[in-house]
Amino acid sequence: MNYKYKDWLMQIAFTFGAILFAMFIGSLVIMFIGKNPITVYQSMLQFTFGRSDSIGAILFKSTPLIFAGLAVALSFRVGLFNIGAEGQYFIGALAASIVGFSLQGLPWFIHLPLVILAGMAGGMLWALIPALLKVKRGAHEVITTIMMNYIAYSVVHYFVADLFLDKAQNLPKGYGSPMVRMPKILESARMPTMHDFVGIFGVEMPRYIYLNWFFVIGILLAIAVYILIWKTPFGMEIRAVGQNPHASETVGIQSKKVYLKTFLISGAIAGLIGLSDLLGYIGYMDTDFPRGYGFTGIAVALLANNNALGVVLAALLFGFLRRGAEGLQAIEQIPMDVVVILEGVIILSIVVASQLMRRYFKTQEKKREKESQKTSASDGDKEGLENVE
Amino acid sequence: MVSRDLVIETKGLRKSFPGVLANDQIDIDIRRGEVHAIVGENGAGKSTLMKMLCGLYQPDAGEIFLNGEKIELSDPGKAIKLGIGMVHQHFMLIPRFSVTENIILGAENSNRGVLNFKKAHAEVEELCKRYEFDLNPKELVADLSVGEQQRVEILKVLYRGAEVIIMDEPTAVLVPQEVDELFKNLKLLVEAGKTVIFISHKLDEVLEISDRITVLRRGQKIGTVNKEDTNKKHLAEMMVGRPVLFTVEKGEADVEGTVLEINDLHYSENGQAILNGVNFEVKAGEIYGIAGVEGNGQTELVETIVGLRKPASGSVKLLGKDITGKEVVDIRKEGIGFVPEDRHKRGLVLPMTVAENSILGKHNSKDLKKSLLLDYKKIEALTKQYITDYDIRVSSPQVEIGNLSGGNQQKVILAREFSGEPNLIIAAQPTRGLDVGAIEFVRKELVKARDAGKAVLLISADLEEVMAMSDRIGVIYNGRITSEFLPEEVDHQQLGHYMLGSEKEGAAK
Numbered sequence: 015m016n017y018k019y020k021d022w023l024m025q026i027a028f029t030f031g032a033i034l035f036a037m038f039i040g041s042l043v044i045m046f047i048g049k050n051p052i053t054v055y056q057s058m059l060q061f062t063f064g065r066s067d068s069i070g071a072i073l074f075k076s077t078p079l080i081f082a083g084l085a086v087a088l089s090f091r092v093g094l095f096n097i098g099a100e101g102q103y104f105i106g107a108l109a110a111s112i113v114g115f116s117l118q119g120l121p122w123f124i125h126l127p128l129v130i131l132a133g134m135a136g137g138m139l140w141a142l143i144p145a146l147l148k149v150k151r152g153a154h155e156v157i158t159t160i161m162m163n164y165i166a167y168s169v170v171h172y173f174v175a176d177l178f179l180d181k182a183q184n185l186p187k188g189y190g191s192p193m194v195r196m197p198k199i200l201e202s203a204r205m206p207t208m209h210d211f212v213g214i215f216g217v218e219m220p221r222y223i224y225l226n227w228f229f230v231i232g233i234l235l236a237i238a239v240y241i242l243i244w245k246t247p248f249g250m251e252i253r254a255v256g257q258n259p260h261a262s263e264t265v266g267i268q269s270k271k272v273y274l275k276t277f278l279i280s281g282a283i284a285g286l287i288g289l290s291d292l293l294g295y296i297g298y299m300d301t302d303f304p305r306g307y308g309f310t311g312i313a314v315a316l317l318a319n320n321n322a323l324g325v326v327l328a329a330l331l332f333g334f335l336r337r338g339a340e341g342l343q344a345i346e347q348i349p350m351d352v353v354v355i356l357e358g359v360i361i362l363s364i365v366v367a368s369q370l371m372r373r374y375f376k377t378q379e380k381k382r383e384k385e386s387q388k389t390s391a392s393d394g395d396k397e398g399l400e401n402v403e
Numbered sequence: 404m405v406s407r408d409l410v411i412e413t414k415g416l417r418k419s420f421p422g423v424l425a426n427d428q429i430d431i432d433i434r435r436g437e438v439h440a441i442v443g444e445n446g447a448g449k450s451t452l453m454k455m456l457c458g459l460y461q462p463d464a465g466e467i468f469l470n471g472e473k474i475e476l477s478d479p480g481k482a483i484k485l486g487i488g489m490v491h492q493h494f495m496l497i498p499r500f501s502v503t504e505n506i507i508l509g510a511e512n513s514n515r516g517v518l519n520f521k522k523a524h525a526e527v528e529e530l531c532k533r534y535e536f537d538l539n540p541k542e543l544v545a546d547l548s549v550g551e552q553q554r555v556e557i558l559k560v561l562y563r564g565a566e567v568i569i570m571d572e573p574t575a576v577l578v579p580q581e582v583d584e585l586f587k588n589l590k591l592l593v594e595a596g597k598t599v600i601f602i603s604h605k606l607d608e609v610l611e612i613s614d615r616i617t618v619l620r621r622g623q624k625i626g627t628v629n630k631e632d633t634n635k636k637h638l639a640e641m642m643v644g645r646p647v648l649f650t651v652e653k654g655e656a657d658v659e660g661t662v663l664e665i666n667d668l669h670y671s672e673n674g675q676a677i678l679n680g681v682n683f684e685v686k687a688g689e690i691y692g693i694a695g696v697e698g699n700g701q702t703e704l705v706e707t708i709v710g711l712r713k714p715a716s717g718s719v720k721l722l723g724k725d726i727t728g729k730e731v732v733d734i735r736k737e738g739i740g741f742v743p744e745d746r747h748k749r750g751l752v753l754p755m756t757v758a759e760n761s762i763l764g765k766h767n768s769k770d771l772k773k774s775l776l777l778d779y780k781k782i783e784a785l786t787k788q789y790i791t792d793y794d795i796r797v798s799s800p801q802v803e804i805g806n807l808s809g810g811n812q813q814k815v816i817l818a819r820e821f822s823g824e825p826n827l828i829i830a831a832q833p834t835r836g837l838d839v840g841a842i843e844f845v846r847k848e849l850v851k852a853r854d855a856g857k858a859v860l861l862i863s864a865d866l867e868e869v870m871a872m873s874d875r876i877g878v879i880y881n882g883r884i885t886s887e888f889l890p891e892e893v894d895h896q897q898l899g900h901y902m903l904g905s906e907k908e909g910a911a912k
Contacts, residue, residue: 245777245779246775246777247772253755254752254763257753258753261750261751261763262752263711263731264741264743264749264750265731266730266731266764268732376806379803380806382802
């Protein structure tokens with residue numbers, strides 16, 4: 015079994031090779047805008063690892079991406095493409111903030127879990143519609159989830175700008191118009207930051223870093239998803255249906271039920287994406303609520319090859335790149351878009367590398383099987399005919 | 404008739420693919436005017452060798468000689484120019500084109516850019532007449548039977564002036580009557596001085612049609628023998644490397660009560676009736692074989708019984724209990740073991756491991772769980788048991804099942820489906836695409852199940868198999884069981900007749 019360990023090393027080597035290749039392409043882009051790639055990369059590393067606040071910022075930035083990656087990866091496992099994580103987290107955040115400002119007088123240990131559950135329910139509800147359309151009518155989930163995203167943006171806008179617009183904002187005269195936002199989420203529903211916790215270890219995190227306990231929840235959830243997929247009977251159904259629905263049905267797995275359940279779980283996880291920002295940072299829902307995590311989640315899942323634990327690492331890489339981008343903009347006056355290009359090239363090279371890797375492992379395993387079948391069959395061979403013709 | 408001079412000769416041909424040596428040191432010689440059969444198990448390298456001869460693959464090493472001259476076949480076009488043509492197993496015809504159009508496609512004769520259809524028709528007609536091909540050049544290919552389509556493929560090659568015709572498993576798709584017709588055509592071709600290379604693993608046919616036979620095993624040539632100097636047993640031994648049993652050894656059937664009872668079963672799809680009132684029953688301790696040309700409702704019948712399709716009307720009863728239209732899960736619980744006809748589509752999840760495939764469908768059973776999680780130790784132990792019991796050749800239960808040979812894959816399915824002590828076993832095309840050794844194994848297991856008092860429903864396109872295995876035979880035609888026989892009542896020819904639509908007098912249900 016020692017080859018398993020070797021395969022594992024190969025896998026890491028391939029991934030790093032892909033990242034290095036992407037950095038090389040990135041250098042060309044940086045050279046094209048007239049900067050020295052070495053100094054640029056250097057200052058990016060210095061900025062992200064040389065400052066105490068950067069680590070916290072990276073973890074905070076990667077938190078929503080962990081949830082997004084998990085939601086997309088899970089749906090990939092059953093063979094569905096959940097492009098709708100974007101809309102699902104918008105609706106999740108909307109539901110969470112309604113529960114967050116409207117239920118008064120609850121202690122935090124009841125209110126906060128309720129708000130989180132509301133977020134998951136919102137995401138699940140938004141996933142239910144495309145899932146039903148898929149199972150009952152065969153509508154392709156890519157089309158329906160994309161459409162649901164647009165609907166979600168508009169629904170949230172309607173709630174924020176009209177239905178639940180916070181009219182109690184009393185600004186002093188002359189200070190402009192009130193913000194277009196919903197009422198603030200009550201203190202009892204806010205997610206505490208991790209300042210006190212890291213303080214125990216003598217680390218002092220600056221106040222403007224909003225790293226909160228959703229990061230830990232994300233890691234625990236990644237472990238839970240890993241166990242679900244690889245250790246439970248239902249996880250086996252997910253993988254079987256994802257890889258061959260016909261064979262699954264033949265042995266009695268009801269593939270439609272598996273599609274439906276998995277998509278709903280994916281939606282519930284997606285409902286958590288926005289909560290780190292909502293409950294740990296901004297504190298209210300407004301028209302500028304951060305967009306795009308759902309789409310980045312697709313890239314994260316792809317990078318992680320749909321492995322739940324890999325999602326955490328991929329999310330951290332994206333968190334690092336985004337923090338680095340801020341540094342580049344501030345120090346080197348390089349537009350953030352260079353890092354966006356880098357992200358894109360990394361994804362492309364990882365996709366290519368993982369294809370190459372898969373092909374390599376396939377032939378390796380085939381070779382081993384051919385040999386083992388030959389050795390176990392060779393006893394019969396010796397009695398074969400030697401003198402023919 | 405057969406002259407001694409060689410048309411094709413190869414020396415030390417070798418071809419490898421990543422991780423597989425498909426052909427190694429192959430020396431063959433093909434004489435002018437002979438039918439030369441190439442036989443071997445699946446994966447022996449027959450197709451690779453032929454693809455090198457017709458220019459689809461280039462050898463890694465070795466030489467090919469045509470009429471004593473060394474040739475380089477860089478592409479199929481060149482092979483055709485030199486007079487080597489191949490008839491593939493899967494036809495490459497355009498259904499909406501006529502016979503003539505299909506034949507001249509790619510080799511059109513034109514007069515200043517205008518096709519000369521008259522001339523083409525005349526040429527094709529002339530070819531048909533010369534080799535006694537029963538074809539109308541103006542008919543659309545879509546309206547032709549499979550046997551007729553094959554004739555079009557052969558004509559395509561002849562039209563391009565082939566002297567050597569390579570045929571890849573030509574009889575796999577034909578019923579006995581069509582096989583006879585094909586062999587008649589081939590004999591005429593050979594009399595006219597053409598050479599035929601015939602790939603097959605059906606030894607009876609090989610012995611009937613060919614003059615000499617070359618046997619390949621695991622990419623190597625084992626030998627070339629004259630037809631007169633060999634027999635089926637000897638050939639099979641050369642192919643497999645050990646003696647093979649052909650006759651299925653089975654005693655008298657010890658038949659008991661009815662297990663499966665099908666009453667007036669109807670099924671239709673997209674408004675087209677596929678099952679038109681199927682009636683039959685299978686009793687405990689017997690093998691009931693269903694013979695029929697493919698596409699007469701066999702697949703749908705089986706899938707309706709196991710619950711994958713919902714019947715329009717009629718009933719399916721298992722041990723007296725009505726299971727019509729229930730979910731697959733519930734039907735399997737009543738005790739059905741199902742070996743599907745398409746292993747890769749319906750039988751296995753190829754990217755999953757041998758262990759996972761072995762417990763698929765049983766993954767919710769309490770024996771394989773530890774609280775909520777799967778107990779991988781128990782799963783592995785169970786799989787190892789299967790591996791020993793069913794002689795599955797694999798290095799570890801954790802290997803992806805897609806990497807195993809067809810025979811070993813089928814053994815995993817048998818292990819899974821037979822282990823639950825089913826009352827009824829449905830085996831659809833259980834030996835399709837398997838090599839001789841694996842076929843023998845599968846057939847023995849089916850007989851074993853029958854002797855253990857299980858009811859076995861066997862569906863096979865291989866007439867040999869149906870006749871050798873079954874205790875009773877039902878012929879399916881156009882979605883109905885049109886006649887039932889005892890195997891000793893009929894011979895091949897008669898059965899073939901019934902498969903094409905005749906009904907047994909007075910006995911049709």
